[in-house]
Amino acid sequence: MSAKPLADTRRDLEDPRVRLAVEGSRPAVRTTDAQVALPPLDLGPHPGVPVLPPVTGSMPARTLATTLAAVSSAAPKDDAIPLFTGVRVHGTAS
Secondary structure, three states: HHHEEEHHHHHOOOOOOOOOEEOOOOEEEOOOEEEEEEOOOOOOOEEEEEEEEOOOOOHHHHHHHHHHHHOOOOOOOOOOOHOOOOOOOOOOOO
16 A cells, blocks of 8 residues: 555544554555545556565564554654654564
8 A cells, every 4th residue: 555645544543543454455444433445556557566475474463563562652753754754664584
């Protein structure tokens, strides 16, 4: 999905907790009070996008949430530098 519609949607939601889901072929953002379907990213105009590698591991959602909570407070909440308004997650198989 395109980052701008996701960021705009997240900014407009009051609930601090959101859940990302895929419903059919469309990404969606859900909160306790709202559900917003987002347009999928059309990969046709983006020939440089590589094929995704196979899944090599998984982790419980609670572990991921705890890990992200520890570092996400450092991410800016404004649009001054949009490149830095997120948290990069990188995992390695053990």
